[in-house]
Amino acid sequence: MRDVIALVLGGGRGTRLFPLTGYRSKPAVPLGTKYRLIDIPLSNCINSGINRAYVLTQFMSVSLHRHVRQTYRFDQFNGGFVELLAAQETMDAGSDWYEGTADAVRKNLKYLEQPWIKYVLILSGDQLYRMDYNSMMKTHLDTQAEVTIAGLPCTREQAKAFGIMRFDDTGRIEGFLEKPQTDEEMDLVKTDPAWIDSRGIPSQGRDLVASMGIYLFNRDFLVEVLRKTSYRDFGKEVFPAAFRTRRVMLHLFDDYWEDIGTIRAFYEANLSLCRQDSPFPLVSPEAPVYTRARFLPPAAIDGATISTSLIGDGCRIGRGSVIENSVIGLRCVIGENVTIRNSVIMGADMYESSAE
Structure with a gap:
């Protein structure tokens, strides 16, 4: 995968x-005590052998920049990097703000012109899933695709979103x-469940396939379409036009995948x-x-009762407290005889002094 660049x-x-995004961008939202959402696609990349990535940002990106800069530092001999590209006004791209997913990539095309890049993997920074992108690359090469889109079988109720x-x-x-x-609309795009089964994925009554927002492009095709058109969005403009004349293929995925787009x-x-x-x-x-x-330091727990929970590093939990089915973030200080159930506590960037 040394000829692949990832764009998150x-x-x-x-x-x-x-209010989770009141002071941070979506990819910087905390997850599971010590992680950030951006860690998911970048970890998938590293585990798939992709060690070169750009993260495209524009809103509330200070904490995201700090996290990525302090986390993803490759040694000087393997050529890996993760760099953040903030929206900026340039001579060739014009307006500084990104006006859609395709427009965000267009404004950064100069970073894709390096000769070693043959494929561009476009990912979302706010999804929770584990995928080996090598399997998607295999589909892309086996089908001689110009673009491959990852898809997830779903029920009709799920399809509404x-x-x-x-x-x-x-x-x-x-x-x-x-x-x-409506069922009438879904019937226009339904899939025979037997076709899904034939791909080694149990359909389990699912007759629709949803786009996961994960795209693998031939670099030359991506550059061509973005330079020759003013399309701003992949889903609404680039792909509907490409379906008619270009080879756009499906890569089926069937594991846990969640779009972390709402508080719920x-x-x-x-x-x-x-x-x-x-x-x-x-x-x-x-x-x-x-x-x-x-x-x-590891969490310090003094005679508390904890069940079905995640406790972050640096936490201090007092005697007699009860924590059930909860996520307790980094550096949380919980006093004595406190009860916490079904809660997500974000944690803290620093310990407060006794005076504070």
Whole structure:
């Protein structure tokens, strides 16, 4: 994967995640005591052998810049890097603000012109999943695709929140319908469950395939389409035009995947990490999640009762306290005889003094 560059899109203002995004961008939102959402796509890249990535940002990006700069530092001999590209006004790109997903990439095309780059993997910075991108690359090469889109089988109820793809028996994508709400609309893009089964993925009654917002482009095609058009969004403009004349293929994925776009999704995803049967186990030796080393002491627990919970490093929990089904972030100080249930506590950047 040495000829692949990853672009992680930092997203917009994150209004649906407010107030979590009041002082930070969506990819910088904390997850599971010590991680940030940006750690998910970057860890997937590293575990897949992709060690060169750009993160495109524009809103409230100070803490994201600090986290990435302090975490993803490769040694000088392997050529790896993770660099942040903030929205900026340039002579060739014009306006400084990104006006959509495709526009964000267009304004940074100069970083994709290096001769070693053959493929561009475009990722979202606010999703929770574990994927080996080598399998997506295999689909891309085997099908001689110009673009490959990752898709997830879903139920009709789930489909109401996603863009749904229509494709032929070879997996070539022919159409796209954004957030269908009625059975009549869904029937236009439905898939034979037997086709999903034939790909080694149990359909389990699912007859629709949702776009995951993960795209693998041939670099030359991506540069061509963005230079020759003024398209601003991949899902709404680039792909509908490409379906007619270019080879756009589907890569099926069937594991846990969650779009952390709302407060409810953030809350439920965090609490799911506490369970022994978590759909996204943080303990995964073959595909770990990386984050910044903070050199904090282990949590100090003095006679408290804790069940089905995650306790962050540097926490102090007093005698007689009860914590159930909760995520307790870094450096939390919990006094004696405190009861916390079904909660996500974000943690702190520093310890307060006794006077504070």
